[in-house]
Amino acid sequence: MRPADLPPLPEAPGVYLWKAGDEVIYVGKAKRLKARVTSYFHAEGKPARIAQEASSLEFIVTRDEIEALLLEANLIKAHHPRYNVLLKDDKHYPFLKLTNEPFPILLVTRRVQDDGARYWGPFPDAGAVRRIKRLIDRVFPLRKNSGYPMKRRRFPCLNHAMGRCLAPCVGQADPAAYAAVVRQVEQVLDGRIDALIAQMEARMHQAARETNFELAAEIRDQIQALKAFFNADQQAYALELGDLDFLGFARAGGYAMVQLYQMRGGRILGRANRFVEGVNEAEDAEILEAFLREHYLEATPLPPVVLLPFHVEAEAPLAAFLSQRAGRKVALRVPQRGEKARLLEFAAKNARLGLEAELKRLERKGDHPALKALAEVLRLSHRPYRIEGFDISNLMGEAVVASIAVLEGGRPKKSEYRRMRIRNLAGRPNDYVAIAEAVYRRFTGSLADKLPVPDLLLIDGGLGQVRAAAQALERAGLSVPLVGLAKREETLVLPSGERVTLPLTHPALQLLIHLRDETHRNGLRYNRKLRTQKHLKSLFDGIPGIGPRRKQVLLEHFSTLEELRQTPLETLARLPGMNRKAAQAVLEALKQHAPAQTGKIAP
Known part of the structure; x- marks a missing residue:
């Protein structure tokens, strides 16, 4: 495609679609469409190839950069352009959902809807979702088996008899008590575990003072279950860091690993991994931006700060979009020093290890990235x-x-x-x-x-x-x-x-x-060994008392003249067939060779 074939482009924010025939090959966003699109004809590498391969261009003007960001994400999902960085597969990661009704229930879902419910996720590890839900089901008496929305029942279920449900489905639950349980569940899912445990310990002591020992024991067991779960599954880092997300990035050729860590109340609650293939020509910032766009379109709840390993082009509109979603300011930062920079070092190290593990997994399958x-x-x-x-x-x-x-x-x-x-x-x-x-x-x-x-x-x-x-x-x-x-x-x-x-x-x-290089090293070692043995043989031939048998023993035990030179007389004399006189003769002969001649033979 030539610049003359472009449609008239405005100096306005929007999204552009490069097309080859009917196929959309690339979707991009721009603060000023005309400046961005025309830059493709003066660029090198992937942008130049996109412009050469494209036969037409379409564009959509948006009100601002935030709208362009959202539209770009939706168009990439719809068209799967081959020149865009595509991170997601067909599966949807699970979320935890606390329903929006008088007596909410906690569910596992793979769809986020605008229904007033609260969502936590996404969780790339379905096992982690099940463990969290089992903990909440065991510790907090939310309803469990009466459906969504809640259906009335004639008799309470077994969970009520076990003390794990307040039985709102049969009208036995006090709305205020149920709401208090819901707030506790929200605190757990928000990572406010320390504040929650402090509240529960106060209730336990109060129950004990009132001689309600059965209730005190029940609260004690709940506290122990929470502490055991969070000590085993979550890492306490630094309480003063509060709530934030931080990302690690690693790259090897056309393969990359992005990891996002969620920290709430100074604890690392979870991690999202994404192994990306086929990004040989993509810039690091392009890969990271694609991950941020895909993840934060659905992720909830949002922290006040997201720490990035390096800057991305869409940083400002992405921060504005996240702030809109959260209803408060969300900042994107690239710290250079201090505790937050050390968090990024921690994430980068784990991203490198994760990338190495993925590449080794491909190798074991015979599917090495290079093959x-x-x-x-x-x-x-x-x-x-x-x-x-x-x-x-x-x-x-x-x-x-x-x-x-x-x-x-x-x-x-x-x-x-x-x-x-x-x-x-x-x-x-x-x-x-x-x-x-x-x-x-x-x-x-x-x-x-x-x-x-x-x-x-x-x-x-x-x-x-x-x-x-x-x-x-x-x-x-x-x-x-x-x-x-x-x-x-x-x-x-x-x-x-x-x-x-x-x-x-x-x-x-x-x-x-x-x-x-492996082949060269393997051959070079053998070549050095043969040449060194030749020099050793020529040296031994002129030493009195060193015949064929002793010569063979020396060749078997030493591969270089330098190694032989550094051997003590007593050690040399104890070799099979050798004695002190023969060993002394060998070492005297070595002294007549200059050091440059007694080391390893260079290739």
Whole structure:
């Protein structure tokens, strides 16, 4: 789409919809529609692609930014545009609902309605909702089994006989006493547990003074139940912090984790998690703003303060919208120091751990975040569950070794890493011949029966190495997808000669770099070991009293000259077949070598 194709745009707040044919591909909001939309034609990255892909644009003018914020949220839900950050799935998280009637009942619901009832939530953990409701049902005598709205019954139910219901359905409940119970339930759900327990303890002591010990014992049991629940399920942080929400954010490539913590009365009452996929090109602020928009359209009750890890574009209209919903001021803040900043550090740490846990869960399922991206980039028919990396290590043709490292489901499988010596180069370095020999031996020698055929081979090198590996596979009678990774440019190389350049943050490239590095480290260690053993052998050959047997013992116990140099004489003399005289001869021979020659051999 060209700027000339745009409809006349006003300098007014509103919502705009980029469309490709009949499909809405992006929905956005703006304080000034004309300025925002025209900026897409001067931008880079995702905005530029949206403008290029779109064939038309529609817009809706709103009265203010708050109305634009709400309309944007509704349009995203209705159209699911592929360029917007989409956080919600089809399920609705549960809420606790205290109905609006003379004798309210506490219900679990997944829909928030404008019916005058009080709602608490949403709760991403349905188990937490059930635990809270069981506690309230056990401690507070609200009605439970007479429906909503309340139906009259002829006889009270078993809950009344157990002291868990005041039986308003049979006309036995005193409205004032029932209202007092409702206020106590609201205090629990609002997190005012300390004030509630203080009130209950005063009632308990008063009942005891009046010798109403049965009532005092009943209140005592209720207090103990409340304290046990809140000590087990909630974290006391700092009472002076009062009521607030605070958020943690973590990001790994195209995956993000947002966590929102609810603090009431200085206690953390609950946490909402959202794991977001497919946001490679979205900015952090865009992801966080999408979460805030989705969560706070329904969340209730609202705190006076929401702490953010960083600023978002719609901060002002979002704060105004929340203030409208709450009927009082709700502030969005990004603290830089003090106790509130430490809360954000706590949330960020837990968001990182939550993100790592989600990614590991995907890996265990064979659904590593990078595998789908890798299949798309390489145009594979399925996700490559098992990937084997090949690398050649040598120093001027000395101790040439091939290394094989393995990823399964995106995770290293070190038990199947392998190394092999390349012996047919006659002292001349030739990576093409070496890689061809390694690949051919992997699929025709003993490893062919011990290891499964991989879904993809990664060759450390450019087009020459990749084609050498492809010819070796053809000789072995196999057809396995191949890709090379050129070191300097970090460019993917296909056997056809096609080169694929990806941004360094791309999950597919990050996975291949990780495998390449694993393969390189595995081979380098073996190469160093062989070269060090060669130097050790040459050293031992000239030491009096060190014959083949003692030489073998020393090679088995020491991998570097430096390690041998630092060994005490007594320790060296106690090795099998050694004595003090032989050990002294070895250490004297080492003294004739300069320190630079006795350390590990650099690659």
